[in-house]
Amino acid sequence: MFYHLREDINSVFARDPAARNFLEVLTNYPGLHALLAHRLSHWLWQHNLKWLARTISTLFRWLTGIEIHPGARIGRRFFIDHGMGVVIGETAEIGDDVTLYQGVTLGGTSWNKGKRHPTLEDGVIVGAGAKILGPFTVGTGAKIGSNAVITKAVPAGATVVGIPGKIVKRAEPDTEEAPTFDPERREAMCRKFGFDAYGVSQDMPDPVARSMQAMLDHMHAVDQRIEQMCNTLRKLDASYRNGQLPELRDEDFAEILDDVDSCCPPVGSDERRDEPPKRRSSEDANDAS
Incomplete structure (x- = not known):
């Protein structure tokens, strides 16, 4: 006792x-x-x-x-x-x-x-x-x-x-090999959608930010896969042409970005929010693919 x-x-x-x-x-x-x-x-x-x-x-x-x-x-x-x-x-x-x-x-x-x-x-x-x-x-x-x-x-x-x-x-990360990402391209994708997930430090466990990061990483992986498929199709068929991607316009995202900025402005990104995020046009998208 x-x-x-x-x-x-x-x-x-x-x-x-x-x-x-x-x-x-x-x-x-x-x-x-x-x-x-x-x-x-x-x-x-x-x-x-x-x-x-x-x-x-x-x-x-x-x-x-x-x-x-x-x-x-x-x-x-x-x-x-x-x-x-x-x-x-x-x-x-x-x-x-x-x-x-x-x-x-x-x-x-x-x-x-x-x-x-x-x-x-x-x-x-x-x-x-x-x-x-x-x-x-x-x-x-x-x-x-x-x-x-x-x-x-x-x-x-x-x-x-x-x-x-x-x-x-998690104590043990997933053992499955993760795809390799280009940090610059990942950041460009964040800017395209007006989301600053990487303004949150690793010491700040924000489940919403991490979920958005996972979605962006998935979109990045899908873009890479589509580019590989297009390159293969061009090799198989010289007459193959990429289709035109719809243009992402600033006004389509203005209301969402205003709501996000008003409720939870990104950490350390005041200067970036003063300027509208740059959108990738359909011509730029076609050049990248």
């Missing part, structure tokens, strides 16, 4: 630089108080003393602002930082070395009996205000961003942000 108490206290020192000494952690950390109370109430729950277990859980909810159902299974070195507003449901399962911040909910989406709350594997970190809802698994070492709403399984090592949650980083 005292070994596990020391282990829980040491986990606070490992993850909170504000912790100064043993006495301070033991007396002033509500996350630790809620965890110790849960250890007792869970033992009572397993021995069929359910009313007493719920009573202890309710008492410590009043004292700490943290609600942990006695039926929840919690591993070693679990740490709740700040803690106010944390809710952990009955069938939730939490592995070792998991960290939750204030306002986190491990909830269910069904009134049916049985498994209805999430499972957090070892080393998961859940940011403030995040909601993880449903009977699925959040993989080992995953990170859930603040205020994210997660309703489906998260792979190990992934970082998830947004509503609904979107994966913005």
Whole structure:
């Protein structure tokens, strides 16, 4: 018992630089108080003393602002930082070395009996205000961003942000060989459509910007494939001529660009927005192909 108490206290020192000494952690950390109370109430729950277990859980909810159902299974070195507003449901399962911040909910989406709350594997970190809802698994070492709403399984090592949650980083990138892109041509395509996805740094996980980047990269790959097909057709048939591509006119995009600029101007691109984006004419498109 005292070994596990020391282990829980040491986990606070490992993850909170504000912790100064043993006495301070033991007396002033509500996350630790809620965890110790849960250890007792869970033992009572397993021995069929359910009313007493719920009573202890309710008492410590009043004292700490943290609600942990006695039926929840919690591993070693679990740490709740700040803690106010944390809710952990009955069938939730939490592995070792998991960290939750204030306002986190491990909830269910069904009134049916049985498994209805999430499972957090070892080393998961859940940011403030995040909601993880449903009977699925959040993989080992995953990170859930603040205020994210997660309703489906998260792979190990992934970082998830947004509503609904979107994966913005994976521990292991796809092994399939990616096509080679020309950075200058990619940037030209961004300017053509008036989108400045690359004004967002890699340290700013914006799911919308990343989705737009993926679409532009796909369009880039399609352009390359079409050019290769046209070159092959010209070799097979000297009389083959490329068709005229429709011209992209500035006025067709003016309203969309004005809406984008008014709600979310690109980072570091004020000067570029002062001038209308250059469109590639049909003649330029034909020359490129």
